[in-house]
Structures are given as structure tokens and as C-alpha cells.
Amino acid sequence: METVSRLGVVGCGLMGSGIAEVAALGGTDVLVAESSPEAARAGRRRVEVSLDRGVCRGKITEEARDAALARLAVTDDFDAMADRQFVIEAVAENRDIKTGIFKTLDRVVTDPQAILASNTSSIPIVDLAVTTQRPTQVIGMHFFNPVPVQALVEVIPALTTSPDTVARTSAFASACLGKEVVQATDRSGFVVNALLVPYLLAAVRMVESGSARAEDIDRGMELGCAHPMGPLRLLDLIGLDTAQAVAESMYEEFKEPLYAPPALLRRMVAAGRFGRKSGHGFYEYAA
Structure with a gap:
């Protein structure tokens, strides 16, 4: 099973910045896309502040912080996501916004095996999957706030999601993000909510x-x-x-x-x- 070395994250608010931070600390090359240059800069700053807090509290070393920041890039150009092997959408809980992002990612991401995941809390994953030309590779990954602290991620396959996508997503969450995985069915609210x-x-x-x-x-x-x-x-x-x-x-x-x-x-x-x-x-x- 191929290891994910290039992760894309769409959105750098509380959840997106946390996902990006954990992945970068774990050794993954992370590219975060935001809606504007100002939002991109603010997102990177959010990660920097969180990592600095980790250093001050003795959770990570200065070397680990610097290495994580070196692996993190931010952009307002969605076309830069073209080479990503795995992309996690983490924007506002709005069906229309998320649908638009998945349509864009489906067009932009060139790797035919790339997985597109949503951090939605409640929107049915199948509704996002069917807007793409790769519904077998669309899945839910529901993280919990604050992402660097909370150990859990819910993995939610849609009716269209392939077993291979489920296995690759679970392996990525465990090996690259250090999360415990529970699998949920594609019902609004999943398990925890x-x-x-x-x-x-x-x-x-x-x-x-x-x-x-x-x-x-x-x-x-x-x-x-x-x-x-x-x-x-x-x-x-x-x-x-x-x-x-x-x-x-x-x-x-x-x-x-x-x-x-x-x-x-x-x-x-x-x-x-x-x-x-x-x-x-x-x-x-x-x-």
C-alpha cells in the first residue's frame, strides 16, 4: 500500500490548521489551500502559533517545530493541489460550499488514485461523492477539536466508496496522523455526533x-x-x-x-x- 507523502488540506481554520499541523509533524509534505492570500497567511500563522505553544509546553522540540513548518506551504491557488495524493476538505459546514470544492478538486487533482476526503460533521458523504468523477475514492474523515490533542478520527465510507479507499484512509490516519480510527456508516451525525x-x-x-x-x-x-x-x-x-x-x-x-x-x-x-x-x-x- 503506497504511503501518502503529499497531503492537501482545503481550509485553514481551526480544523484545517490542526490537520495540517499534525500531518506536518508526522513527516508529511502538506499544502494548504485557502480562499485568499490574507486567509492563507492567517492560516499559516495559526499553525505557527500552535506549534510555538507546543514548544513552550514541552510537547515538541524546537527542531520538530522547525521541521514541521518546513514541510508546510499555503496557497490561494487551488490548481497547486494537482500533485496531491490525498486531499482533506475542512471548510465551513455548508453543503453548497463543500460540493463546489469537491467539484474543483476532482478537476484539479491529477493522480487517478488520489483520495478526496471531507471533514464534515454531518453532511452525507455520498452527496459529495456523486459530484465527482471518482466516487469510489471519496470518503469522510471526521476529526475532533482540537485536532492536535484529540486522538480520534471517524472514517466514513459512502455507498460508493471502495474497500481499497477505506483501507488506505484508515492506514493514513493511523500511520501518518497518529489517530485512532473508528468506522461509521454514512448517516448524518455518524457515531459521535x-x-x-x-x-x-x-x-x-x-x-x-x-x-x-x-x-x-x-x-x-x-x-x-x-x-x-x-x-x-x-x-x-x-x-x-x-x-x-x-x-x-x-x-x-x-x-x-x-x-x-x-x-x-x-x-x-x-x-x-x-x-x-x-x-x-x-x-x-x-x-
Whole structure:
């Protein structure tokens, strides 16, 4: 089985930068594509800051940081992805945006054996696969935030995905990224979010109904159930806008009321209160 030595990542936000960082630290040549020169520079800076933090905390050496940065390039030219053996899309949880990216990658990436993967949290992989001329080589890879810390990746084959693509993707995740792999079926929410999202939305409904304060809900779950982070702090970390998009996708597929975004969540997103990234969600955060 051929080892992946040239990885492409589309998007360099929280998830894309984390994927790029882990791959570069693992010895892979990484090219990150962003939508503009400014976004590309900001993405590289995000990786640099994270690696510097790792050095300060004694997690990695200065030599490892410098070597990882030497393996990392950023661009706003999607045509530069032509020589990639494996490409992971990690942009906003929006079906139209992701579909457009997969159509572009299918046209640009020249290696007929290249795998195209999506870091979607909830969009059916088959919907992305059928927009390409290589549906057997399209697969889901759902990482968790923060990618350099979280050990898990969900690998999600579509109905169209070949067994070879599943095997190559799982091997890449384990050998090159150092992740533990669980395989999920192509159902919105996969394994983790199918269980997690109803729990998070239930916490929002408790706040909405006045049953409990956010602080008490989180403290109760942290101390009473040994959760490392309460549900509302976790929502702030994930991003309330992302959580709403995931919940809407799951509700669209299953029409189960427990997946429907509560009115409070919708109002907070409409007000721009996305959580940590906006400085205000269920809690306030320093700039």
C-alpha cells in the first residue's frame, strides 16, 4: 500500500490548521489551500502559533517545530493541489460550499488514485461523492477539536466508496496522523455526533426553559458525570453556528425532534454569539 507523502488540506481554520499541523509533524509534505492570500497567511500563522505553544509546553522540540513548518506551504491557488495524493476538505459546514470544492478538486487533482476526503460533521458523504468523477475514492474523515490533542478520527465510507479507499484512509490516519480510527456508516451525525448532539441540545433547552443556569449545568456534568467539559462550554468551543448547522443537517435527515435546534440556539447564532471564536456564547471570553 503506497504511503501518502503529499497531503492537501482545503481550509485553514481551526480544523484545517490542526490537520495540517499534525500531518506536518508526522513527516508529511502538506499544502494548504485557502480562499485568499490574507486567509492563507492567517492560516499559516495559526499553525505557527500552535506549534510555538507546543514548544513552550514541552510537547515538541524546537527542531520538530522547525521541521514541521518546513514541510508546510499555503496557497490561494487551488490548481497547486494537482500533485496531491490525498486531499482533506475542512471548510465551513455548508453543503453548497463543500460540493463546489469537491467539484474543483476532482478537476484539479491529477493522480487517478488520489483520495478526496471531507471533514464534515454531518453532511452525507455520498452527496459529495456523486459530484465527482471518482466516487469510489471519496470518503469522510471526521476529526475532533482540537485536532492536535484529540486522538480520534471517524472514517466514513459512502455507498460508493471502495474497500481499497477505506483501507488506505484508515492506514493514513493511523500511520501518518497518529489517530485512532473508528468506522461509521454514512448517516448524518455518524457515531459521535449522533450521541453528542441531542445531549448538547438538551442542555440548551434546560437554559431556555429556566430549569438551570449554564454554570450549574456544566458543573453538574463535570463533577457528577466526570465529563472533562460541560455541554455548554463544549458548545462554545465547537461554535454555536457549527452546532446549529450540524443539528439542522441531522434533523433534515431523520426528522427527530431531539435533533431540532432550540430557539435559543438560533437566536444566539443570529446575534453573532458563536462562542469562543466570537468572544461571547453561553460564557464571555477575553479577546
